[in-house]
Every structure is written in structure tokens, then in C-alpha cells.
Amino acid sequence: MRQERVLGYALVSPVALFLTALVAYPFLSAIYLSLTEKIVGYPAHFVGLKNYATLLESGRFRAVAWNSFVFTAASIAVKLVIGISMALALNNVVRANQFIRGILLLPWVIPTVVIALTWKWLMDLFRGLINVSLIDTGLISSGIHWLGDPTLAMASVVIANIWRGFPFFGVSFLAAMQTVPQDLYAAAEVDGAGAVEKFLHITLPSIKSVVAIVTLLSTIVTLNDFSIVFIMTRGGPGAATHVFATYSYELGIQSQRWGLAMAASLASLPLVALLIVGVVRYLHREEE
Amino acid sequence: MRKPMPTLAAVVSVLILVAVFAPASGAGKLSLWRLKTYIPPADKILDANAQECAKKVGVELAIQTYTFDDMWTKFTAAIEAKTLPDIAELDAVGPARLANLGRLSDVSDIVAAVSREQGTVLPNAEGAVKFGGKYYAVPHYAIPLLLFYRKDLLTKVGAEPPDTWDEINAVSEKVKKAGIQEFPHGFPWNRTGDGYDPAMSLLWSYGAAWVDKSGKFVGIPKGPATDAIKLVTKPYLQDKTAAFDYLSWSGSTNNESFMAGKITFTPNGPSILFQEDSTQHPLRKDTAIKVMPKGPAGRNLALTFVMNWAIPVDGKAQKDAKAVVSCIMSRESFTRYVNGSFHQAVPLFGKLLESDYWNTPDGKVIVDTVKMGHPVGWPGPTTPAAAEVISSNVLTDMITRVIVDKASPETAIDEANKRIKEIYDRLAVK
Numbered sequence: 251m252r253q254e255r256v257l258g259y260a261l262v263s264p265v266a267l268f269l270t271a272l273v274a275y276p277f278l279s280a281i282y283l284s285l286t287e288k289i290v291g292y293p294a295h296f297v298g299l300k301n302y303a304t305l306l307e308s309g310r311f312r313a314v315a316w317n318s319f320v321f322t323a324a325s326i327a328v329k330l331v332i333g334i335s336m337a338l339a340l341n342n343v344v345r346a347n348q349f350i351r352g353i354l355l356l357p358w359v360i361p362t363v364v365i366a367l368t369w370k371w372l373m374d375l376f377r378g379l380i381n382v383s384l385i386d387t388g389l390i391s392s393g394i395h396w397l398g399d400p401t402l403a404m405a406s407v408v409i410a411n412i413w414r415g416f417p418f419f420g421v422s423f424l425a426a427m428q429t430v431p432q433d434l435y436a437a438a439e440v441d442g443a444g445a446v447e448k449f450l451h452i453t454l455p456s457i458k459s460v461v462a463i464v465t466l467l468s469t470i471v472t473l474n475d476f477s478i479v480f481i482m483t484r485g486g487p488g489a490a491t492h493v494f495a496t497y498s499y500e501l502g503i504q505s506q507r508w509g510l511a512m513a514a515s516l517a518s519l520p521l522v523a524l525l526i527v528g529v530v531r532y533l534h535r536e537e538e
Numbered sequence: 539m540r541k542p543m544p545t546l547a548a549v550v551s552v553l554i555l556v557a558v559f560a561p562a563s564g565a566g567k568l569s570l571w572r573l574k575t576y577i578p579p580a581d582k583i584l585d586a587n588a589q590e591c592a593k594k595v596g597v598e599l600a601i602q603t604y605t606f607d608d609m610w611t612k613f614t615a616a617i618e619a620k621t622l623p624d625i626a627e628l629d630a631v632g633p634a635r636l637a638n639l640g641r642l643s644d645v646s647d648i649v650a651a652v653s654r655e656q657g658t659v660l661p662n663a664e665g666a667v668k669f670g671g672k673y674y675a676v677p678h679y680a681i682p683l684l685l686f687y688r689k690d691l692l693t694k695v696g697a698e699p700p701d702t703w704d705e706i707n708a709v710s711e712k713v714k715k716a717g718i719q720e721f722p723h724g725f726p727w728n729r730t731g732d733g734y735d736p737a738m739s740l741l742w743s744y745g746a747a748w749v750d751k752s753g754k755f756v757g758i759p760k761g762p763a764t765d766a767i768k769l770v771t772k773p774y775l776q777d778k779t780a781a782f783d784y785l786s787w788s789g790s791t792n793n794e795s796f797m798a799g800k801i802t803f804t805p806n807g808p809s810i811l812f813q814e815d816s817t818q819h820p821l822r823k824d825t826a827i828k829v830m831p832k833g834p835a836g837r838n839l840a841l842t843f844v845m846n847w848a849i850p851v852d853g854k855a856q857k858d859a860k861a862v863v864s865c866i867m868s869r870e871s872f873t874r875y876v877n878g879s880f881h882q883a884v885p886l887f888g889k890l891l892e893s894d895y896w897n898t899p900d901g902k903v904i905v906d907t908v909k910m911g912h913p914v915g916w917p918g919p920t921t922p923a924a925a926e927v928i929s930s931n932v933l934t935d936m937i938t939r940v941i942v943d944k945a946s947p948e949t950a951i952d953e954a955n956k957r958i959k960e961i962y963d964r965l966a967v968k
Contacts, residue, residue, distance in 0.1 A: 291635075487785035
């Protein structure tokens with residue numbers, strides 16, 4: 251019995267070591283650094299919550315936090331709607347189903363850098379395909395400032411993010427929809443249920459766990475997104491699209507203030523933790 | 539069942555031993571990190587020179603490159619991990635930052651040797667590499683930021699090449715009114731060198747530096763800075779000769795927009811000339827350069843894009859590294875590089891500037907620009923604090939606060955001064 255226990259620990263230890271080295275250590279190290287005054291090249295000095303207090307006092311950080319919220323909430327909301335629509339449509343497609351799924355997955359498999367550069371070019375004031383097309387068709391007389399107007403710039407980075415992320419939603423929801431027993435739909439039809447009723451009372455309740463998990467995962471990824479914003483706008487114009495990741499980069503790499511940068515990047519942690527706890531509790535309740 | 543454990547332990551132990559005792563780099567091997575410029579043929583010459591020098595010294599040289607955008611990502615990781623290369627080409631603020639950390643070797647001997655052969659270091663380039671009487675980097679070259687303009691469009695609207703910031707605004711208005719271009723004023727106050735370099739030149743030309751001659755923080759003076767900010771925000775807010783999109787440009791978008799014929803003016807290094815020459819661009823004949831504009835306090839240009847050779851103390855083969863740098867900077871090797879740089883690399887040792895290579899209309903403008911330049915943190919020396927003012931985009935943020943957030947210039951200046959003071963309080967010079 252004892253030998254088996256030892257063997258059990260031995261078998262688990264590589265994974266435990268791996269997780270400690272690659273997940274726990276960097277995470278705990280980041281938390282520690284956020285509690286220090288750490289400038290690149292100098293030793294870290296423990297300052298408690300000073301970095302967080304500095305950030306809270308900073309109007310710039312508050313703007314960054316608001317931008318991050320808008321960027322994430324808008325992206326997730328639209329990705330949810332498009333993802334469900336995509337899944338519903340594909341669920342009913344019989345011919346060329348695999349091919350269409352493959353095509354729709356493309357945005358998700360293309361490297362983010364390529365996506366960001368492509369959208370940046372599409373939205374260029376002078377040479378962008380969108381403006382050129384709109385001007386050539388006579389719909390507008392001069393180019394739209396997609397990346398220059400503060401509101402439109404935020405909308406533009408959100409659009410690029412949605413384009414990259416919606417296939418993940420669609421494919422996940424489709425997989426969940428395909429596990430829903432067809433008998434339920436047949437029974438509902440006998441009871442006279444229409445498409446909307448079937449969606450609201452059968453499909454949605456059946457896939458809600460997947461919806462919750464996909465939304466949670468995507469929220470975490472979107473909240474920490476760097477490439478799209480950095481490549482398309484560098485956080486500009488001004489600080490109109492500056493989000494947690496680009497702000498942390500500015501603080502950590504350009505200004506060499508690692509302590510403050512860590513605090514800025516961890517600032518969203520309580521929100522993410524709350525979301526995770528909420529989703530896990532919800533799933534647990536559903537399971538019971 | 540018991541056998542796997544000792545086997546696994548043995549394998550792990552061997553791996554650990556290999557990792558611990560493996561040499562960081564083999565004997566006779568040096569690493570060199572350099573900037574990847576917008577002039578690939580010049581980069582090729584530099585690499586060939588460096589390899590030739592390594593061969594002479596009897597070492598193997600591994601060259602890695604970085605761009606202006608990722609330089610500090612690479613160096614930040616290396617500073618912390620104590621894995622800086624044997625030879626590092628650093629930007630204008632790199633020597634100040636690394637020397638202040640005690641991570642650079644004294645290279646005064648190399649500078650003295652190069653000076654004997656090529657003349658003394660230009661006084662305006664010294665502030666970026668000489669601290670406490672010692673040189674911590676050898677000035678390699680400067681990439682001056684010039685005012686690019688379209689001479690054909692200026693002729694069309696009957697305007698002379700502008701000499702002041704006001705004149706750029708006025709000519710831009712004329713071009714717009716003539717219906718030639720919608721947004722001719724291509725000055726991007728963004729988070730790239732095309733933003734912060736002109737921002738310094740602008741403020742200094744209005745007498746609005748943030749430090750005194752000793753490098754001590756005194757704050758951006760509100761009166762002249764307000765005038766300067768009002769002037770450069772006017773094209774965005776009133777004249778509508780500049781598009782808000784310019785504020786989100788990357789380092790190369792202004793080159794592309796200029797070469798696409800969409801803007802009349804833009805600040806840039808000589809790389810536009812190279813790109814137009816090498817592609818036989820139709821706008822080459824209409825492209826002209828001028829020294830950046832002057833303000834009420836004269837012409838006080840920033841010399842931001844200066845590259846310097848440094849020998850980090852991390853390297854174990856200091857002598858070999860110094861020998862390679864000395865060889866790269868020898869007259870024969872360096873002249874070959876400069877003359878192949880399409881006027882992008884301007885020497886910072888006096889005698890080479892007298893060469894015939896610079897005796898062309900464009901060459902003269904380029905050399906004049908470098909001679910008139912001041913280091914980051916002027917009128918004081920370059921310091922880690924001055925470096926951070928630039929790298930944290932304080933100056934361009936000040937301008938965009940007025941353009942994008944519609945803050946008053948006075949409020950934007952107050953905010954900038956608060957940020958700069960915090961930086962100077964935190965980063966005292968050792």
C-alpha cells in the first residue's frame with residue numbers, strides 16, 4: 251500500500267513540477283513583483299500595495315481600465331451573437347458541412363499578427379480597401395477615420411478581435427448543439443413549438459454550460475489581448491484604445507518599471523477570479 | 539514496479555548536470571546585437587565588416603538583430619537575466635540607462651583611438667555616451683530626422699519650403715484649399731520616433747525644455763509650451779489639414795503615405811530617399827528634404843536616433859570584444875559602411891563629415907541636421923530619467939491630450955510636468 255502511494259506521488263511529480271515551474275512560479279512571481287518597486291536592472295524593494303494605489307490614483311490607468319472593459323465587453327457580446335448564429339446555421343447544413351466549417355475556422359487559425367496587419371490595412375484612411383470601396387461606389391466623399399477617431403478606433407480594434415474570435419464560439423456551440431437529443435425537438439414539434447421556442451427552451455438550456463465556459467475563456471483572453479491593439483493603433487489615438495496589455499508593455503518594457511507593470515497587468519485579476527468563481531459555481535449547481 | 543523511479547531520477551540528474559555545467563558560450567565566440575535598419579544593403583555591409591573584423595581578431599561572431607520597436611524588449615530581458623551580448627549596438631538612451639546600472643565597460647580607449655584617426659566626437663553626440671568623464675559607448679552613427687516635403691506641390695501653391703512650424707501650417711492650408719490633398723500635414727504625434735523626436739525639437743525650439751543644463755528637473759515652462767502646443771494642434775483641430783489617423787501611425791506608415799502621394803510634409807530619417815531611389819519611385823524627383831523647422835527660440839533639433847557600440851560587462855571576452863569594435867570603427871571599415879548607407883548613417887567623428895560623400899545638396903542638409911542636434915534630455919546630458927520621459931511617451935501624450943481628449947494645453951502641460959517630476963524623483967543619477 252505504501253509502495254503504491256510512493257509510486258503514485260512519483261508518477262504525479264513530473265506533472266506537478268511542470269505546473270509549478272511553468273504556471274505557479276511565474277504567477278506567484280508576478281504577484282510578488284507587483285508588490286515591489288522593481289526597475290529593470292535594480293533589485294526589487296517591497297512596497298506593499300503602493301503600486302496598486304498609484305494606479306488607482308492615475309487618471310491614465312482609469313482610462314485604460316475603462317478601455318479594457320469596453321474592448322472586452324463589446325467583443326464578447328458580438329462574438330456570442332455571431333457564434334450562436336453560426337452554430338445554428340451550421341447545425342442545419344447538410345451539404346458541404348465540413349468544408350463550410352473549415353472555411354469559417356480560418357480566422358481562428360490565422361496568426362493574430364497577420365489579422366491585425368490585414369485589418370490595419372483594410373481600415374487605412376487613404377489606401378484601405380474599405381474606404382477606397384466606399385469612395386469608389388459613391389457612398390462617401392472622403393475617407394472614414396477608422397483608426398483616427400477615438401470612438402471608431404475602439405470599434406475598429408473590437409471588429410478585428412471579433413473577426414478573429416467568433417469561430418471559436420461558433421464551433422464550440424455547434425459541438426454542444428450536436429449533442430442535444432433529436433427526440434426533444436421531435437417532441438416539441440408535436441407540441442406545436444416553433445423554431446424560436448425550440449431554441450429558447452431546448453437548444454439554449456442544453457448548451458448553456460458550454461456558453462458559460464466559452465464566454466469565460468474568451469473574456470480572459472480578450473482582457474489580456476495585446477497584438478491586435480498594439481499593431482493596429484499602439485493604444486492611440488492618444489490613449490483611446492490603450493488597454494491593460496499595451497499599458498503594461500509601456501510601463502514594463504519601455505519605462506522599465508516592472509513592479510508597476512505587473513500591478514497593471516494583474517489589476518484585472520479580481521474581476522477574472524470573480525468570473526471564474528461565478529461560472530464554476532453555476533456549473534456545479536447545474537450538475538447537481 | 540520500483541524500477542522506473544531510480545531510472546527517472548538518473549535521467550533527471552544527468553539533465554540537470556548538463557544544464558548546470560554546459561558553457562554559456564564557447565571560447566572564442568562573441569555575440570553582437572545590432573539594429574536592423576530600413577536600409578538592408580547597409581546592414582549587409584555592416585555584417586560583412588563585423589565578420590571580417592572577428593576573423594582578424596580570431597573569434598567567431600554570432601550576430602543578432604532587433605528593430606527600434608523591439609530593442610528594449612530584447613535588452614530588458616537580457617539586463618535582468620545578465621545575458622547581455624559581448625557587443626551591443628545601443629540607441630541614444632541605451633548607454634545612459636546601462637551605464638547607470640554599472641553594466642557597461644569604459645571604452646574611452648577605443649574612442650580615443652578612433653578620434654585620432656577620424657577626428658573628435660561631435661560635441662552634441664557626447665552627451666549620450668560620456669558620463670563622469672568616461673566614454674561608455676563609441677558613437678557609431680546618427681540617423682537624422684529631416685523635414686520631407688513635396689517640392690512640386692509647393693510650387694503649385696506658390697509657396698517656399700517652410701522654415702518655421704507656422705509656415706508648415708500655412709503651406710498645408712494652401713495645399714488643402716487648392717484641393718490637392720485633404721490632409722497634407724503629416725506630423726504624427728504618436729508613440730514612435732516620428733512622434734517623440736519632433737516633439738522634442740518643437741518644445742526646444744520654443745525654449746520649453748524640462749531640465750536645466752545640469753540635467754536637473756525644472757519643469758516644462760508653461761508660456762512657451764502652450765504656444766508650441768497650440769501651434770501643432772491647430773492642423774488637427776482647426777485647419778483640419780492633419781487627420782486623426784496620423785496619431786495611430788506606426789513607424790513606417792508616414793513613409794508609405796508620403797510615397798503614396800497623400801501628404802505634403804512629414805518628419806523622417808533619410809530612408810524615404812533610399813526607398814524612392816531603390817524603387818525608381820515616380821515621386822523621387824518631387825521629394826525634397828530640409829532641416830526641421832525653427833521656433834521663436836531658434837532651431838534646437840533633437841538627435842534621437844543615434845546608435846552606439848557598447849561592451850557590456852557581462853561578456854567574458856572584453857578584450858576581444860573591444861578589438862572587434864575598434865576594427866569595425868577603423869577608418870577603412872567604417873567608411874565602407876557609411877558610404878553604403880544611402881546617407882542614412884551619419885558619422886559622429888568630425889573628419890568623416892568632410893568627405894566628398896556628403897558634398898551633395900541632400901548630404902549637406904543631412905550633415906547640418908546632425909550638427910545642429912541635441913541629445914535626449916537637452917540642455918542637460920542624457921540620463922535614465924530623460925530616457926524614460928521619451929520612452930513613456932510623456933511629450934506626445936501631452937500633445938494628444940489636447941487633440942484627442944480636448945484638454946487645454948495648460949492642463950496637458952501640468953499633467954506632463956507631474957509625470958516628468960515623478961520620473962526624475964525616482965531615477966536619480968548615480
